[in-house]
Amino acid sequence: MQSQLDAQAVSILNNNDRGGFTIPTARLYPYQWNWDSAFIALGLATIDRQRAWRELTMLIDGQTADGMIPSILFRNDNPDYFPGPSVWQTTASSLPTTGISQPPVLASMILTLVRRDQAEGLGQARLLFDAVLNWHRWYHRCRTPVGCPVVCTVHPWETGRDNSPDWALGLSSMQIDPDIGPYQRKDIEHADPSQRPSQEEYDKYLTIVKFGRDHNWDQATLTNQGPFLMADPGIHFILLRADRDLLELATLLHRFDAVPEIETWIETAIAGTDYLWNDRLKAFCARDVRSGQFANGFSNASPLCFYAGVGSEGQQRQTLDHLKRIRGLTKFGHPSWDPQAPRFDSQRYWCGPIWPQMNYLIATGLNEQGETELAARLRLDLRQLIELSGFYECFDPLTGSGCIGRDFSWTAALWLAWAS
Ligand code: 2M8
Numbered sequence: 001m002q003s004q005l006d007a008q009a010v011s012i013l014n015n016n017d018r019g020g021f022t023i024p025t026a027r028l029y030p031y032q033w034n035w036d037s038a039f040i041a042l043g044l045a046t047i048d049r050q051r052a053w054r055e056l057t058m059l060i061d062g063q064t065a066d067g068m069i070p071s072i073l074f075r076n077d078n079p080d081y082f083p084g085p086s087v088w089q090t091t092a093s094s095l096p097t098t099g100i101s102q103p104p105v106l107a108s109m110i111l112t113l114v115r116r117d118q119a120e121g122l123g124q125a126r127l128l129f130d131a132v133l134n135w136h137r138w139y140h141r142c143r144t145p146v147g148c149p150v151v152c153t154v155h156p157w158e159t160g161r162d163n164s165p166d167w168a169l170g171l172s173s174m175q176i177d178p179d180i181g182p183y184q185r186k187d188i189e190h191a192d193p194s195q196r197p198s199q200e201e202y203d204k205y206l207t208i209v210k211f212g213r214d215h216n217w218d219q220a221t222l223t224n225q226g227p228f229l230m231a232d233p234g235i236h237f238i239l240l241r242a243d244r245d246l247l248e249l250a251t252l253l254h255r256f257d258a259v260p261e262i263e264t265w266i267e268t269a270i271a272g273t274d275y276l277w278n279d280r281l282k283a284f285c286a287r288d289v290r291s292g293q294f295a296n297g298f299s300n301a302s303p304l305c306f307y308a309g310v311g312s313e314g315q316q317r318q319t320l321d322h323l324k325r326i327r328g329l330t331k332f333g334h335p336s337w338d339p340q341a342p343r344f345d346s347q348r349y350w351c352g353p354i355w356p357q358m359n360y361l362i363a364t365g366l367n368e369q370g371e372t373e374l375a376a377r378l379r380l381d382l383r384q385l386i387e388l389s390g391f392y393e394c395f396d397p398l399t400g401s402g403c404i405g406r407d408f409s410w411t412a413a414l415w416l417a418w419a420s
Contacts, residue, residue: 002420005386009412009420010047012391013040016409020051021058021073025393025405028190030078034059034071034102035160036410038109039357043413045113052113053124056106060131062097064090066219067138069106069131070097071157082186083206089213099209099217100158103235104139105361107132107242111249118252126253133258136246139239140265142219145229148289149272151239152231154222155208156201159232159301163197164336164350165343166286166295170230173291176200177207191404195347204228233276233284234301237308238361240269244309273310282318284311297341298322300334300358307365316369323374330397332381334359339397346396353394353403356382356414382419386411 016022021032022040029036037059044052062073074085074096085096092099110128114121143151153159156167180203187196197205208228215221223229243265250258278285278294283302286295303319305311311319322338329339336350336358337343345351359378366375385395385402391411392402 005415006420009043009391009415012407012412013043013047013409013416015407017051018075020054022055022409024410025408027080028187028405030080031075032059032062032073034069035105035357038105039360039410040413041109042112042417043409043415045116046416049113049117049120056110056128059106060128062093062095063131063135064092064097064138066092066142067134068092068101068142068219069104069135071100071102071160072098074098080186080190082184083209087183087206087209087213090217092217098157099212099222100155101135101139101143102158103160103238104135104242105238107136107246107249108238111245114249114252122252125249129249129253129255129258132246132249133262136239136243136262136265138219139235140268143223143235145223145289148231149275150231150236150269152223152229152289153235154212154226154228155205156228157205159234161232161234161299161301161336161350162205163201163348164286164299164301165297165341166232166299166301167228167230168343169286169288169291169293169295170228171201171204173288174204174207174227176203177210180206180210195349195403197349229289231276231287231289232301233286233299233304236269236273236276237284237301237304237310240266240273240308240310241304241365243269269308270310273305273308277315283322284315284319297343298326298338300336300355300362303334303362304365306369306371307361309365309368320371320374327374327377332385332395332397332400333378334362335397336394346398347401347403349394349404352397354381354385354397355394356411356419360414360418379419382414386415386419391415 024036041052041055063069088098090099114125156162212222247262276284283298327333335352337352363375363378388400389402393405393408394403
């Protein structure tokens with residue numbers, strides 16, 4: 001069984017190769033995506049290290065002049081996907097791209113590759129270091145709203161957790177721009193609409209895109225005056241971890257010039273972490289920056305405090321209590337949304353399904369904090385989910401059935417790099 005699944009995972013990565021970069025899955029997501037590529041590189045490194053580094057180098061090709069690495073790189077205009085390059089209309093990169101970013105896992109995946117193979121890895125990491133440093137600078141500079149203690153996000157798509165109930169607060173205070181439409185969604189032609197975001201959510205996603213386009217993708221304007229502004233435990237914890245990993249890379253590469261700046265980011269992020277602590281729920285939650293209100297559920301970003309190595313003893317204990325409580329409610333763990341919270345939906349994308357890459361990050365953090373049993377269960381769960389249902393984009397935590405995209409690259413990559 002294992003070697004058969006290994007072979008299947010390799011063939012998925014090969015079939016999704018588009019000439020040096022790997023798409024998440026055919027038709028539904030036919031371009032290079034930012035954090036997908038970082039996870040894909042982990043899997044590629046187990047079969048072809050050169051290809052793993054090429055994947056990351058091609059991701060950097062989309063970097064904008066001010067340092068952002070966009071969420072999607074449009075190397076062509078593919079009719080299977082909406083919204084494509086003609087909707088985003090960006091000009092800041094040499095490639096057409098989106099005007100927003102994605103969770104910055106790249107530095108951490110580079111460090112993981114370097115640790116596996118220092119001899120070759122350091123040389124490759126040296127070539128990527130300045131691009132990643134500039135991207136982190138961009139996040140700290142352009143996504144920290146005036147007067148806010150943490151880095152924030154301007155679009156649910158930027159968080160990678162698109163229709164998480166976390167974003168309901170920010171979206172509910174937005175008006176749909178009547179000039180966005182008409183448009184034709186493509187996602188619901190390739191996937192079951194009941195597992196995808198609602199039409200109202202899409203209208204609001206496109207309202208934010210229109211705002212960015214109308215303001216020539218000026219990132220300070222988008223952050224401070226845009227229609228949506230929320231603090232995300234996902235981006236906060238992932239960036240804090242990535243800053244720590246970038247610091248280690250700077251030391252390994254003797255880039256001591258970058259050290260003081262990175263150390264300042266880490267100190268600022270640690271000091272700002274309590275901003276995300278929802279004392280009513282006893283968990284780290286998303287927060288609407290303008291109203292100060294917290295989202296009302298434990299997501300799969302909430303336990304990333306372990307991955308970031310942050311949170312008081314009490315906060316970490318209460319986070320563990322949530323993880324264990326939720327584990328008792330589902331057949332497989334850890335779902336993207338608390339089954340006891342409003343809006344849980346076991347098959348609707350980020351409202352319940354299990355996401356392989358998130359569980360990899362959660363388990364990495366738990367392991368590092370000594371919670372090895374919980375971490376091992378997450379890994380075993382992913383193995384069983386893949387054995388049961390195949391290489392899906394995400395999985396129903398109650399039944400284990402696969403949801404949305406098939407032959408999915410990050411699932412195949414994490415099988416090879418972690419779960420198998
Ligand atoms: C999903 O997001 C894209 C938009 O970026 C979409 O639904 O069209 C998310 O799950 C995101 O996290 C992921 O990177 C992307 C490609 O797998 O798909």
